[in-house]
Amino acid sequence: MKTLIAIKEQYHTWVHEAFPAMHPLLLPLCNKPFIEYLIDFAILAGSREVRLLSDGQLTEVEEHCGTGSRWGIELSYANLHPADDQQQLLDKNRKFCGGGRTMILTGYNFISYNKQKSYLDLATIATDTPIASCPGGTITLKGPPESGASEKSPLAPFSITPLDSVQSYFRISMETLQTGSSRYVLPGYGSEPDCSIGKNVIISKTAQIRKPVSIGDNVQILPKTIIGPSAIIGSNVVIDNGCSVSGSIIIDNTYIGENLEIDMRIAAGNTLIDPTSGVSLTMEDPHLLVGIKTWATTAILKRKTIHALAATILLVLQFIPFILLFPLLKLQGKWKDDPYMQETGLAGALAVAISLDRFPLLLKVITGKLDIIGSSSRSTCAGKHSYPDSGPLSRLAVFSYAEAEDWPVNGSDAAIVERFHAVHSTPIKDIGMTIKALINRLTKGR
Amino acid sequence: MAFRLDTLNGITVGIAELNGRLVAENSTILQKTCSDWQQKTPFLVFDCSNLDFIDSSGLGTIVGCLRKALEKNGDIKLAGLNAKVAMVFELTKAKKLFSIFSNAGEAAASFAASPVSSKTQ
Numbered sequence: 001m002k003t004l005i006a007i008k009e010q011y012h013t014w015v016h017e018a019f020p021a022m023h024p025l026l027l028p029l030c031n032k033p034f035i036e037y038l039i040d041f042a043i044l045a046g047s048r049e050v051r052l053l054s055d056g057q058l059t060e061v062e063e064h065c066g067t068g069s070r071w072g073i074e075l076s077y078a079n080l081h082p083a084d085d086q087q088q089l090l091d092k093n094r095k096f097c098g099g100g101r102t103m104i105l106t107g108y109n110f111i112s113y114n115k116q117k118s119y120l121d122l123a124t125i126a127t128d129t130p131i132a133s134c135p136g137g138t139i140t141l142k143g144p145p146e147s148g149a150s151e152k153s154p155l156a157p158f159s160i161t162p163l164d165s166v167q168s169y170f171r172i173s174m175e176t177l178q179t180g181s182s183r184y185v186l187p188g189y190g191s192e193p194d195c196s197i198g199k200n201v202i203i204s205k206t207a208q209i210r211k212p213v214s215i216g217d218n219v220q221i222l223p224k225t226i227i228g229p230s231a232i233i234g235s236n237v238v239i240d241n242g243c244s245v246s247g248s249i250i251i252d253n254t255y256i257g258e259n260l261e262i263d264m265r266i267a268a269g270n271t272l273i274d275p276t277s278g279v280s281l282t283m284e285d286p287h288l289l290v291g292i293k294t295w296a297t298t299a300i301l302k303r304k305t306i307h308a309l310a311a312t313i314l315l316v317l318q319f320i321p322f323i324l325l326f327p328l329l330k331l332q333g334k335w336k337d338d339p340y341m342q343e344t345g346l347a348g349a350l351a352v353a354i355s356l357d358r359f360p361l362l363l364k365v366i367t368g369k370l371d372i373i374g375s376s377s378r379s380t381c382a383g384k385h386s387y388p389d390s391g392p393l394s395r396l397a398v399f400s401y402a403e404a405e406d407w408p409v410n411g412s413d414a415a416i417v418e419r420f421h422a423v424h425s426t427p428i429k430d431i432g433m434t435i436k437a438l439i440n441r442l443t444k445g446r
Numbered sequence: 447m448a449f450r451l452d453t454l455n456g457i458t459v460g461i462a463e464l465n466g467r468l469v470a471e472n473s474t475i476l477q478k479t480c481s482d483w484q485q486k487t488p489f490l491v492f493d494c495s496n497l498d499f500i501d502s503s504g505l506g507t508i509v510g511c512l513r514k515a516l517e518k519n520g521d522i523k524l525a526g527l528n529a530k531v532a533m534v535f536e537l538t539k540a541k542k543l544f545s546i547f548s549n550a551g552e553a554a555a556s557f558a559a560s561p562v563s564s565k566t567q
Contacts, residue, residue, distance in 0.1 A: 261539050272533055279529040284469070285502040288537070 001101045001123040001146060003042035005035075006053040006089055008082055011108035011136055011164070018166050018280065019251065019268050021291070023060040024108065025052075027169070028252065030176040030232055031187050031198070031216045034110070034163070035061060039071060040185055041111045041158070045103055045119040048073050051096050053080040053089065090142055101146050107137015109160040110172045114183045117156030125155070136162030170266060170275035173249055177212050177232055188214060198235060216252065236292055257288040286423050287416045306427035307372040310434060311365035311398070314355075314372075322359050325351050353442050361398040371397040373404065373434045375418045395422060404437040406444070447476065449483055454558035458487045461550050464497045468504030476504070480511040488520020489557045493550040495526030500534050509540060521545070525553040 012024035019027065025035040035052070042050050050073055052058065052065075058077050068075025076096065080089060086104055090097060101123050105111075111132075113119065123146040125131065130138035139160060163169055176184060180194050188196030194212035203209065203221045210228035216235030221227060226244040234252035239245060242259040250256065251268035266273040269291025273280040283289040325347055329335040334348050351357060364370040374397030401421035402414035421433065448463040460483050468476065483490060492508065500508075512522045525547045527535065535541040547553040 259539065260537050262537065265533075265537075272537065274529060274533065277529060279533070281530045281533045283501075288502060 001046050001103060002049045002051070002097060003045070003047040003103045003105065004051050004053060004089060004093060004097070005038050005042070005105045006080055006084075007106075007108055008080070009054070009056040010082065011162075014165055018169075018273060021253075021269060022251070023057075025054075025058075025061045026064055027163075028216075028234055029110065029169070029173050030180075030184075031196075031214050031234060032184070033064065035065065037111060037184065038105055039065070039068070039073070039075070040115070041113050041119070042103065042105075043071060043073060044113060044115065044117075045122045047103065049076075049096070050074070051076045051078055051093060053078050053093070055080050055082045086140060086142070097143065099143065101141065101143045104140045104142060105137070106140075107134070107160075108163050109134055109137050110163050111139075111158060111160050112183075113158045114156060115185055116182070119156055119158065121155050132158065132160045134160045134162050136160075136164055166266065166273055166275050166278050170249065173232060174230060174247070177214055177230060180212060180214075186214065188216070210246075238292065253292040255286075255290045255292050257285075257290075260288065286420050290423055292423075303371070303427045303430070304368050307430065308366050308368070310372050310431050311362045315359070315362050315366075318354065318356055318359050318362075321351075321354055322356055325356060355399075355438055355441050358398045365398060371395045371430070373397050373399045373401060373430050373437060374422060375400060399434055399437040401425075401433060403440055404433040406440050447479060449479075451486060452554055454554055457489060457557050459489045459491060459554045459557045460487045461491045461493055461554060463493045463495075463550075466497070467499045468497060468507070469499070469501045470503035473503045473507040477507050477510060480507075481514070484511075484514055484518060484520070488515050488518040490515060490520070490522045491525055491550050491553040491557075492522060493525050493553075494528070494531055495549070497528070497531055500531050502538070505534060505538060505540055509543065512543060521557070523547060523553040523556060525550040 007025065015022065015024035015027055026033040028034070029037065039050060050068060052061065052075065062077055065075055078093065080092070084092070086106070089104065090102070103122060122131070122141060125141060126145045127141060130140045132139040137160065161168065161172060163172065176186075180186065181190070181196065182193075186196055188198045190196040192211075195209065196213075197215045198217035198219065200217055201215055201219045201221070204223040204225070206223040207221045207225045207227065210226065213228040213231045213233070215221075215227070215233045216237065218236045219233055220238045222239060222241045224242045225239050226246070227233065227239065228246060230247045231245045232249045233239070233245070234250055234254065236253045237250050238255045239250070240256060240258040243256050243262070245256070245262045247264045248262045249266045250262070251266065254267050254269055256262065256267060262272075264275065266275055267289060270283045270286070270289050271280050272283060272289060326335065328347050329351060332345065332347070334345065361370060362372075365372050374395035400414070401418045405417050425433070447465065450461050452459050452461060462480075462483060464476070480490070490511070508522070515522045523545045526549055527546060532541075532546075535544070535546075545553070545556065547556065
């Protein structure tokens with residue numbers, strides 16, 4: 001049997017409004033993209049060839065699903081016209097269907113199935129009427145029934161539910177979390193039921209995880225947080241100190257600020273949605289709720305290159321003063337292995353004013369280990385802040401955004417300033433901020 | 447920000463209407479104005495029915511006003527929060543600090559029923 005999955009854009013316009021950064025077919029339900037549930041069902045029904053039809057862009061879906069080799073099937077893609085009916089879909093894909101048994105899934109619907117049951121008998125049922133339907137679409141079998149399957153065994157139950165609103169999305173996600181891995185093939189690992197955790201997840205010792213939960217990949221759960229019950233945490237998410245997340249969904253690439261309480265909500269980037277009323281709130285405070293940019297390799301390379309160039313120029317400018325002052329400070333015992341030396345005496349004060357104390361760190365910018373401006377490497381190394389180790393929210397650097405903005409470097413307000421700039425900065429802005437930091441140090445000292 | 451004084455059961459209650467957006471740019475205005483209001487009475491109602499948006503600075507200002515009110519054995523009660531503003535109060539747990547009512551009349555009447563709320567004790 002082969003399967004045609006036909007999803008017209010008209011059925012998922014709400015996804016573009018609620019989650020503009022997300023392709024509707026890749027919308028995660030319990031951390032598994034929507035389209036994968038349909039592919040799983042097609043496989044359980046015995047399909048080895050699946051074609052995905054849409055009247056919208058499928059580039060992202062193609063990048064995600066590829067040729068279907070990871071499922072051991074052949075997955076192909078094609079366009080459909082918004083006005084196409086089922087017969088037209090069959091006619092346009094006649095070569096794919098080959099005149100054999102074809103299952104047609106139409107609409108943007110969630111299929112409730114059980115992976116422990118067999119749906120192979122769908123290939124042998126002789127019917128032209130839909131075997132499942134809902135207001136948003138149908139599952140129909142076309143073509144002659146196949147023979148050789150166990151015709152006598154009863155068909156395992158399944159149903160389809162329209163995914164037509166934020167409300168239905170939230171409800172179905174939570175139901176999937178409750179039934180969990182017993183019914184569906186879900187991502188992540190778990191040594192106990194109702195708890196699945198993805199790769200590269202850091203959970204603080206003082207955090208509490210209350211089942212059922214599903215946690216995606218690349219997640220940081222910082223101290224004193226409470227996750228669950230009934231929490232779905234997507235991938236590339238940071239949950240900061242003291243937060244509680246229960247009965248809620250945190251969509252991929254989201255930062256949740258300190259001491260927030262998220263109950264019965266959907267958080268997606270800087271947007272908070274009430275799934276009951278559908279009301280959404282776009283936060284303007286990056287220290288509360290913000291989207292985490294997925295930093296492309298080229299963007300990182302560009303930033304590193306510009307920072308390295310700036311560091312090289314600064315090294316050249318500081319070279320002669322460094323050669324003159326370094327031996328003197330070393331002899332006086334004011335130059336320690338810690339690059340942040342004492343600001344005592346004329347030589348020390350001068351060295352600090354022209355930022356010679358950061359001279360050794362500039363070499364690390366050229367090797368790519370540090371940025372020229374970002375989070376304060378001194379305070380972070382001293383453990384005074386609880387920044388995530390990496391990612392867009394915290395980049396260890398020679399100079400800090402707090403120095404550029406003239407905030408007290410070790411204050412908690414400085415942490416907010418640094419996070420704001422870490423999220424909103426560009427390489428060119430970084431150079432401007434570095435110059436500001438240098439001027440501040442020259443005019444005001446540390 | 448319109449402000450009026452009502453007297454209920456011998457208690458003078460100040461009702462302030464907050465409008466539009468309460469954000470970093472204008473929260474200091476509320477801070478200063480609230481000090482003036484608190485000279486007249488420590489019992490205030492912030493009518494938020496026309497408040498469209500609040501950010502963390504605005505929230506911090508309202509909490510600061512509450513702290514000053516509590517120091518004077520008064521209180522600040524909130525009324526008419528729309529769904530978006532209510533979400534900010536819930537998200538930041540600030541909701542637990544305030545008594546919240548559906549309209550300003552109910553909030554003012556609650557002072558008359560119990561001039562010093564349980565949260566101030």
